[in-house]
Amino acid sequence: MNDKLQHPKLTFFGAGSMAEALLRGITAAELLPPSNIVVMNRQNAERLQELQQKYKIMPASTDTDKSNALRSADIILLSMKPKDAAVAIRSLKPLLHPDQLLVSVIAGLSIDTIHQLLGNAQPVVRTMPNTSSTIGLGATGISFSEAVNENQRAFAIAMFEAVGLTSVVEEPMIEAVNGVSGSGPAYIYYVMEAMIQAGVELGLTPEVATQLTAQTVKGAAEMVISTGENPGELRRKVTSPNGTTQAALETLDRFAFQEAINKAIHRCAERAREMGDAIRAEAL
Numbered sequence: 001m002n003d004k005l006q007h008p009k010l011t012f013f014g015a016g017s018m019a020e021a022l023l024r025g026i027t028a029a030e031l032l033p034p035s036n037i038v039v040m041n042r043q044n045a046e047r048l049q050e051l052q053q054k055y056k057i058m059p060a061s062t063d064t065d066k067s068n069a070l071r072s073a074d075i076i077l078l079s080m081k082p083k084d085a086a087v088a089i090r091s092l093k094p095l096l097h098p099d100q101l102l103v104s105v106i107a108g109l110s111i112d113t114i115h116q117l118l119g120n121a122q123p124v125v126r127t128m129p130n131t132s133s134t135i136g137l138g139a140t141g142i143s144f145s146e147a148v149n150e151n152q153r154a155f156a157i158a159m160f161e162a163v164g165l166t167s168v169v170e171e172p173m174i175e176a177v178n179g180v181s182g183s184g185p186a187y188i189y190y191v192m193e194a195m196i197q198a199g200v201e202l203g204l205t206p207e208v209a210t211q212l213t214a215q216t217v218k219g220a221a222e223m224v225i226s227t228g229e230n231p232g233e234l235r236r237k238v239t240s241p242n243g244t245t246q247a248a249l250e251t252l253d254r255f256a257f258q259e260a261i262n263k264a265i266h267r268c269a270e271r272a273r274e275m276g277d278a279i280r281a282e283a284l
């Protein structure tokens, strides 16, 4: 990609939760002027107006505007659901030129399947971000097809570094990223829901229970990041012998808590592979 990469044109092909998380993070980081960003979806014009008002980006709602937005983009961000990916990517075939970069956030969708759908080896960046990108605290795994050049690779990494931590991985590891961090925020929210409920049962107001829970999770994460100690070491420092924490952890062990989290993450990665296989079946 040539020096247009300083301020490339970016088209969001899909305008849902993940797209907005990235859009908010990218605009907050001022990585691109909003005038360089076009957002399109299938038919929800109100959604596009909402995003235009919030982020001052350009909506593309007519068929002509959509085609122009896809033809003229330096980077097209594929952000539709896996079930909609094959139809959407096939619709790109007559519009793409060889040096356009496709960036996918679609769970399970492999680079090879994208190439199968397009009938060519288009430059593709395959990623697995998460919704914490919304506030610049995302966690993204990123991998590259062979045709991605150095400028494209650098800008794609800059895009996701603008919204949080970015790890370059080999493509087969993207499902593991999906299991750990792509879906990971939901596991933490699930634990937080239970902590808040128990706090309220013990007499705290919902507001105080929520504030204490959120600060505990934030503090624990920051302790791991800033001290460099691993979670096991830090957990042991909380656990006084025969104290309150030990009583709680023994209860968690009785309900196989860690085994449940482990199995959930393996199942998540397996589900991503299943979804990828389903898209591939449509491509063949």
Ligand SMILES: NC(=O)C1=CN([C@@H]2O[C@H](COP(=O)(O)OP(=O)(O)OC[C@H]3O[C@@H](n4cnc5c(N)ncnc54)[C@H](OP(=O)(O)O)[C@@H]3O)[C@@H](O)[C@H]2O)C=CC1
Residues within 6 Å of the ligand: 013, 014, 015, 016, 017, 018, 019, 040, 041, 042, 043, 044, 079, 080, 081, 082, 084, 087, 088, 105, 106, 107, 128, 129, 130, 131, 182, 183
């Ligand atoms: N949510 C998350 O935490 C994460 C999601 N992802 C991935 O991001 C992708 C999107 O997920 P999410 O944002 O939650 O889904 P949403 O349902 O919120 O958004 C999907 C978007 O895609 C649009 N769309 C569907 N088909 C087409 C098409 N043919 N042309 C144009 N736009 C189309 C929809 O438009 P319309 O509403 O008009 O139908 C909608 O704007 C998924 O593949 C998911 O795996 C990855 C990491 C994390």
Ligand SMILES: O=C(O)[C@@H]1CCC=N1
Residues within 6 Å of the ligand: 107, 178, 182, 183
């Ligand atoms: O649940 C999903 O399929 C998407 C992908 C990762 C997080 N949400």
